[in-house]
Amino acid sequence: MYYSEFQLYDDRGPVQTVVRNYTEADFDGLIEIQKACFPPPFPEELWWSKEQLKSHINHFPEGAICVELDGEIVGSMTCLIVHFQIDDPPHTWEEITDNGFIRNHKSDGNTLYVVDISVKPECRKLGLGKLMMQAMYQTVIQLKLDRLLGAGRLPGFCRYADQMSVEEYVDKVAVGELRDPVATFLLNCGRVPVRLEKDYLEDEESLNWAVLMEWKNPFKNIQTKG
Incomplete structure (x- = not known):
C-alpha cells in the first residue's frame, strides 16, 4: 500500500x-x-x-x-x-x-x-x-x-469550437499555443496525447470530447547493450 x-x-x-x-x-x-x-x-x-x-x-x-x-x-x-x-x-x-x-x-x-x-x-x-x-x-x-492512461476533458474547447476543429485545438494545446485547464495540467504531468474520444462523457464545455493521454512505463521494453 x-x-x-x-x-x-x-x-x-x-x-x-x-x-x-x-x-x-x-x-x-x-x-x-x-x-x-x-x-x-x-x-x-x-x-x-x-x-x-x-x-x-x-x-x-x-x-x-x-x-x-x-x-x-x-x-x-x-x-x-x-x-x-x-x-x-x-x-x-x-x-x-x-x-x-x-x-x-x-x-x-x-x-x-x-x-x-x-x-x-x-x-x-x-x-x-x-x-x-x-x-x-x-x-x-x-x-x-505498460502505461498509465486516462481521458482528459477539454473544457477550453468550447471557446474555440467555432474557429478550429478539436484536432487543431488539441495540437495547439500540445505545443503550448493554447492553454486548456485539464489537458495542459496532464501535459505538465508528463502525459502524451494518444487519440481523441468522441462522446466520452456528457460535458457541455468539452462538447463531449476528451483526449486520451498516456504515460509509458520507462522500464518496459528497455533495450540492453552487450
Missing part, C-alpha cells in the same frame, strides 16, 4: 502533506471533495457514492489514493487496471470504468486507467494533482504495467 509524506509551503508557511491509499473511514471527506470540485448545477447524483467508493477499495485498493494537508483530505485519485491496445475501439467513461464502480478491474491487464482525479479548488496551486499522478506512475512501475 502507498504512503508518502511531504512538506509543502503555502501562504501560511510549511504544510504537512501525505499521499496515501484511502479507506472506508475517508468516504465522507472524499464526497466533500466531489462537492467542492463539482458544485451545482453539476448533477449531485454524479458525485461519488459510498457504494462506488467501497467498490474501489474492494476491487483495487492500490488504485485508490488521497492527499491530505495537515490531516484534512483535499484531493483524491482513483484508477483500475484494464486491457488496452492503441487500436482498440472507442470507449466512454461509463464503459471503461463500469460507471465508476470498477467491477471490471482486470488484475492481469496491461494498463492503469484513471477513473477520476480531483483536488479542492482552493488547494490547486500546491501541485497536489501532480503528486498523486506521480504516485500512480510509481504504481505502474511496481506492477510492471
